[in-house]
Amino acid sequence: MEEIRIIELKQSVFEDNKKDAQNLRERLKKEKTFLLNLMSSPGSGKTTTLLKLAKELDGKVEWAVMEADIDSAVDAETMRNAGVRSIQLHTGGMCHLDADMTRQGLAGLDTENLDLVILENVGNLVCPAEFDTGAVKNMTILSVPEGHDKPLKYPLMYETCHLLVINKIDVMEYFDFDQEKVVEYAKMRNPEIDIIFISAKTGEGIPELAEWILKNVKEWNQ
């Protein structure tokens, strides 16, 4: 099997990340490529969700995944073994990606022929939310075992996301997770946020999530 492509990201030299991110978005608009920035805590199920999504997305869009990690290539290998086009980005200890780092990653993909790129950001609820990556939309996954209070503790993550996915609903009964409260807290941070409940394990809610993504890709790429 071919080796996973690993890109060692360099620290960005651009001072104005906001402007840089805007430039990247404009380029992606011209290329008709939708970039989705996926953020969450470590272990909330980003990779498993992408694996399940593959079954819904394959054949409907040309897509690829960029797996950002401090050090390992575990996630890109997992995606590749499932037949998903993927590259691994190494942040060299950095806890986030900015627009220039994202651009370095995109250079490893043939974006002109891609409708959709999903960036799996570093597992972290703080730093990734502070940097505009140039993505068209941001989504975050909150898993049931983490608790429904996360929007209270990590406001910026919820303020910057267009979609909140609540994962691991198959284990809801074993945890004290209040579904009404999590919606209330998330909407408190961002009244416009969309919320979809899923189980990446059983596949529940995955078609709805795929539909949300495909609708957004279509709107962007038309």
Added chain:
Amino acid sequence: MEEIRIIELKQSVFEDNKKDAQNLRERLKKEKTFLLNLMSSPGSGKTTTLLKLAKELDGKVEWAVMEADIDSAVDAETMRNAGVRSIQLHTGGMCHLDADMTRQGLAGLDTENLDLVILENVGNLVCPAEFDTGAVKNMTILSVPEGHDKPLKYPLMYETCHLLVINKIDVMEYFDFDQEKVVEYAKMRNPEIDIIFISAKTGEGIPELAEWILKNVKEWNQ
């Protein structure tokens, strides 16, 4: 009920955090106060573990908790309502605490009369591991739903910790969590790391964890 004391931390002015942390440790040695730095992902059960620990520690040591958070005072309120002496530290968006910020927090406690202070760091597996807080020991919690691969993805966290607590073992059967692998991966990062399995929900393993802490407090404060 009295108001929760909230300390808004200021950005540190010290350039050499390592030296500053060493100075703080020396001060704590003289004061016979053991500082334990508790780190983990968001939602792995730091606060719940502390609540359960309270029942084992109360009466055996004079102790207090510093709850560090980006914004909210949820955790300090929870601890206070359970009768644990606690203060809330606000990092103002920063994803970590360094030694000077920790010192600012300690100034809000009467450490001369405390044997043990537990610092609940910001929920994050990346940034907190990069800064020496001046703590005598570092511990991290990994909860079963997060998966056994975390030591592969967040090497520095496991390299800097003296104790790894595996939490939520009561839901082990609902997740694909390999207990042998997590031990193997953690020891790969740090052969000296102690590992204790607990359930903060049922209380399993909490006496063993309390014993580990009390032993370390005793050694430091004698």
